Amino acid sequence: MIQIRGLEKYFGTLQVLKGIDLDIPKGEVLSIIGASGSGKSTLLYCINGLEAIQAGTVSVAGTDVHAKGTDVNKLRQKMGMVFQQWNSFPHLTALENVALAPKIVKGKSKAEARDIAAKQLKHVGLGDKLDVYPSALSGGQQQRLAIARALAMEPDYMLFDEATSALDPELVGEVLDTMRLLAEDGMTMICVTHEMSFARDVSDRVAFFHEGVIEEIDTPANIFGVPKSEHLQKFLSNIR
Amino acid sequence: MEPTMSFFSGFQPSDLLYLAEAAWRTVLISVLSISIGTFLGAIFGWMMYEGKWAAALTLGPVLDVFRSVPLIIQLVLFYNFAPMIGLNLDPFLSGVVILSIYCASLVANVARGGMEAVGQPMRRAARSLGMSYWQDLRYVVLPIGGRAVFPSWVGVALGVMKDSALVSVLGYVELLKASQILITRTQEPLLILTIAGAFYFALSYPISRYAATLEKRWAS
Ligand SMILES: Nc1ncnc2c1ncn2[C@@H]1O[C@H](COP(=O)(O)OP(=O)(O)OP(=O)(O)O)[C@@H](O)[C@H]1O
Numbered sequence: 001m002i003q004i005r006g007l008e009k010y011f012g013t014l015q016v017l018k019g020i021d022l023d024i025p026k027g028e029v030l031s032i033i034g035a036s037g038s039g040k041s042t043l044l045y046c047i048n049g050l051e052a053i054q055a056g057t058v059s060v061a062g063t064d065v066h067a068k069g070t071d072v073n074k075l076r077q078k079m080g081m082v083f084q085q086w087n088s089f090p091h092l093t094a095l096e097n098v099a100l101a102p103k104i105v106k107g108k109s110k111a112e113a114r115d116i117a118a119k120q121l122k123h124v125g126l127g128d129k130l131d132v133y134p135s136a137l138s139g140g141q142q143q144r145l146a147i148a149r150a151l152a153m154e155p156d157y158m159l160f161d162e163a164t165s166a167l168d169p170e171l172v173g174e175v176l177d178t179m180r181l182l183a184e185d186g187m188t189m190i191c192v193t194h195e196m197s198f199a200r201d202v203s204d205r206v207a208f209f210h211e212g213v214i215e216e217i218d219t220p221a222n223i224f225g226v227p228k229s230e231h232l233q234k235f236l237s238n239i240r
Numbered sequence: 241m242e243p244t245m246s247f248f249s250g251f252q253p254s255d256l257l258y259l260a261e262a263a264w265r266t267v268l269i270s271v272l273s274i275s276i277g278t279f280l281g282a283i284f285g286w287m288m289y290e291g292k293w294a295a296a297l298t299l300g301p302v303l304d305v306f307r308s309v310p311l312i313i314q315l316v317l318f319y320n321f322a323p324m325i326g327l328n329l330d331p332f333l334s335g336v337v338i339l340s341i342y343c344a345s346l347v348a349n350v351a352r353g354g355m356e357a358v359g360q361p362m363r364r365a366a367r368s369l370g371m372s373y374w375q376d377l378r379y380v381v382l383p384i385g386g387r388a389v390f391p392s393w394v395g396v397a398l399g400v401m402k403d404s405a406l407v408s409v410l411g412y413v414e415l416l417k418a419s420q421i422l423i424t425r426t427q428e429p430l431l432i433l434t435i436a437g438a439f440y441f442a443l444s445y446p447i448s449r450y451a452a453t454l455e456k457r458w459a460s
């Protein structure tokens with residue numbers, strides 16, 4: 001369970017998040033949509049403590065992310081994150097990319113870490129690429145590698161920040177399929193996305209961000225079928 | 241053989257040994273200075289990258305001084321003024337101190353460039369996996385940034401090795417100084433300088449070759 005209360009975030013004097021209240025129960029798939037610059041990425045960064053916050057609280061499984069004594073490194077092990085830019089470690093093979101964190105963060109033995117990595121890579125369809133360096137992988141494959149890398153930490157939550165935005169159109173499908181698979185497995189997911197079909201078909205709820213607030217949050221059927229807010233209506237009509 | 245007997249005498253086989261010994265001293269002072277300089281430079285570079293303006297305001301200008309004042313001036317000044325503050329260092333140690341600082345001032349920029357080359361997104365990805373700040377530095381920033389700036393670092397290292405010849409002004413008999421001594425005695429500058437040049441080449445060529453091999457391996 002992720003609980004966000006009164007979250008405010010500033011960059012200097014620019015207020016990017018203006019009081020966010022949000023509960024994400026275990027097993028939910030929440031999609032976040034909204035215009036560029038509305039604060040979607042920033043919210044994800046605040047959830048896993050990559051950005052400091054100025055007011056409010058974020059708690060993950062009962063732990064206050066931004067409290068002084070919180071071990072964020074430990075907390076982040078529970079939260080996988082996948083970015084728009086896949087950020088594969090270029091100096092490591094696919095297998096080593098995935099095995100690194102289990103080994104150094106979780107202290108798994110080399111053999112254990114390799115087993116976990118191989119398993120996760122097979123899971124995302126990269127079972128035949130174990131010893132390949134990222135430079136020899138397509139964007140879609142690298143993004144699936146990033147997903148496997150996050151999953152190898154056996155997280156309870158997965159945060160996706162426009163995981164498909166940087167991909168060539170023909171590669172989007174394979175990554176979305178991987179995310180669908182994860183959703184079907186019951187993973188708790190927060191997906192910032194521009195893929196409306198994904199938001200509609202896969203999520204339990206969709207949140208519409210507008211200028212630092214959640215202007216509307218509801219089931220996909222209601223968000224896409226009967227949008228209430230004017231901004232959401234406009235946003236959706238621009239996309240279609 | 242008996243230098244007192246004839247001040248001017250032709251080049252003898254034993255002179256080659258003399259040059260080889262001097263070359264060894266060049267290697268010694270270079271390896272020491274480059275090692276210390278790289279270690280310090282990496283720390284300075286990290287401080288400038290992380291400390292941002294605080295380090296940029298204090299450390300930056302100091303390193304700029306060492307980077308821009310000709311090495312020979314630094315050496316002579318340090319060697320002559322160090323005793324005043326109670327530091328009685330022989331030419332070798334004086335050379336190591338100055339060459340190390342000089343090397344560090346150059347490596348600092350290289351190191352900072354390496355950290356910048358890794359980029360915020362990559363580091364956030366590492367941290368999002370639960371890596372601590374230091375694990376990110378060790379397992380992500382060092383290998384990725386290190387490879388990115390490795391060619392520049394090799395350039396700095398080879399430069400420092402050549403510049404170590406300047407320590408001869410303090411009387412340290414390294415390769416260049418030894419050549420000068422032999423030239424004075426034998427009056428065969430072309431031969432001796434050719435040999436000395438060959439020594440320098442023999443020292444740096446394997447390093448460049450090895451570096452090129454590494455780069456090629458990393459590129460694949
Ligand atoms: N590190 C930063 N420093 C200053 N301003 C920032 C920083 N990161 C983001 N911002 C600003 O915060 C606002 C929200 O950014 P954010 O990346 O969260 O938007 P977004 O909804 O994810 O947009 P997009 O769809 O383009 O990814 C933007 O105005 C952006 O310029």
Ligand SMILES: [Mg+2]
Pocket residue numbers: 040041042161162
């Ligand atoms: Mg964004």
